[in-house]
Amino acid sequence: MDKVTKEDRINHIQTYNEKYDNKGFNTRAIHYGQPPDPFYGSVNTPIHMTSTFAQTDAADPIYSFDYGRVGNPTREALESVIASLEGGKYGLTAGSGLGCTMVITHTLKSGDHILCVDDIYGGTGRYFRKIAAPVYGMESDYVDMTDLDLVKSSIKENTKMVWLETPTNPLLKCFDIQAISEICKEHDILFVVDNTFMTCYNQKPLELGADIVVNSVTKYLGGHSDVVMGALATNDKELYERLHFNAYSIGPATSPMDCYFVLRSIKTLSVRMEKINSNALTIAEYLQKSDKVGEVYYPMLPTHKYYETHKKQATGGAGVISFVIKDGDAESSRKFLKSLKIFIFAESLGGVESLAECPALMTHASVPKEHREKIGIVDGLVRIAVGMEDAEDLIADIDGALAAL
Ligand SMILES: Cc1ncc(COP(=O)(O)O)c(C=O)c1O
Incomplete structure (x- = not known):
């Protein structure tokens, strides 16, 4: 058999992908980067369980792959489809969402300054404060990015990266991606958006001006609570090459x-997100009407403080809703969570199953109580991550747990 060259392989994938370049979200989710195997014809992308790849000569791998940390065909398929769905040219995965954070942060250097949204995901803040600062000498500040003047005035000479999440956890605060991207462009600052809570189905930060979009794949992209992974996408070739270098180094x-697993999950991303968007909105509307519930935080509720901003840049609200048990305290939150029968009492989000937690006692317990209360994370605040069960069963479950208080 004639040798199939590196170029043959790349051409085969490129020609295949060109057919899908202008197709819709679902068609790309199912096919992009995933041609049937040309040798065996298998419809699904094979799981290439190998740590190393055969070479024909020294430093001359048969195809583009030499060692599993640097590249793998199953990973390449996943990175292509993620890039395509994000509206990017280049995709990269890492062993967790925080793994991606590290890969991105290592494009900076000692002495650089990172400007972050004030209620950033706790793990990202911990990495910036407890690792990037003392180990790598990078400073970071945390500001309310709903105030664009504050964003501008917080930029320093050494600010090299702006890090945004929208909506945030657990109060679903939303920020204007496009407006912040314009400020970053003016100052030549790398602009990163963590899109974990929305996914590329609901919101596309690259199209709104982000340089990098990053996700904890562990959540909706994986979607079945069985994988821990991170992914990023960008349109900048040079930046991608630096990120890939960082990742394998x-x-x-x-x-x-x-x-x-994630390739398979992504094929159903839109169906899952549609169901989760619709379940969550139905439940948020029910919560608003309950006389046992105070404030309800959900970005697709017209009463949500940041509704207009969110609506401008996203097509759905995904599954996270936070609400305050009326006159509730830590004990009421605990009792409510223990009374739930379908919602699982657990942290995290993004799976097919619904989860519930109390931020003050769990995900945000490390934030000092005074600061928590000042920003609205009171002890009676409950965060639910709505999954794909039937909305009426989930409502009956919440109703029962509220009645038990
Ligand atoms: C918004 C957000 N970003 C990043 C991460 C980190 O992702 P991982 O847990 O996959 O490292 C999380 C995890 O909860 C998250 O919620």
Whole structure:
């Protein structure tokens, strides 16, 4: 058999992808980067369980792959489809969402300043404060980015990266991606948006001016609570090459098996997000009407403080809703959570199953109580991550747990 060259392989994938370049979200989710295997014809992308690849000569791998930390065909398929769905040219995965954070942060250097949204995901803030600051000498500040003048005045000479999440956790605060991207462009600052809470189905930060969009794949993209992974996408070739260099030099590689799970999950992303968007909106509307509930935080409720901003840049609200039990305290939150029968009492979000937690006692317990209360994370605040069960069963479950208080 004639040798199939590196170029043959790349051409085969490129020609295949060109057919899908202008197709819709679902068609790309199912096919992009995933041609049937040309040798065996298998419809699904094979799980290439190998740590190393055969070479024909020294430093001359048969195809583009030489070592599993640097690249793997199953991972390549996943990175292509993620890039395409994000509206980007280049995709990259890492062993967790925080693995991606590290890969991105290592494009900066000692002495650089990072400007972050004030209620950033706790793990990202911990990495910036407890690792990037003391180990790498990078400083960071945390500001309310609803105030664009504050964003501008917080930029320093050494500000090299702005890090945004919208909506945030657990109060679903929303920020104007496009307006912040314009400020970043003016000052030549790398602009990163963590899109974990929305996914590329509901919101596309690259199209709104972000340089990098990053996700904890562990949540909706994985979607079944069985994989821990991170992914990013960008349109900038040079930046991608630096990020890929960082990824294989630092080492948070994704396993071919996990990449296969996520490839499979992404094929149903739109169906899952549609159901989750609709379930969550129905439940948020029910909560608003309940006389046992105070404030309800959900970005697709017209009464939500940041509704207009969210509506401008996103097409759905995804599954996270926070609400305050009226006259509730830590004990009421605990009792409510323990009375739920379908919602699982657990942290995290994004899976097919619904979860519920109390931020003050769990995900945000490390934030000092005074600061928590000042920003609205009171002890009676409950966060639910709505999944794909039937909305009426979930409502009956919440109703029963509220009645038990
Ligand atoms: C918004 C957000 N970003 C990043 C992460 C980190 O992702 P991972 O847990 O996959 O490292 C999380 C995890 O909860 C998250 O909620």
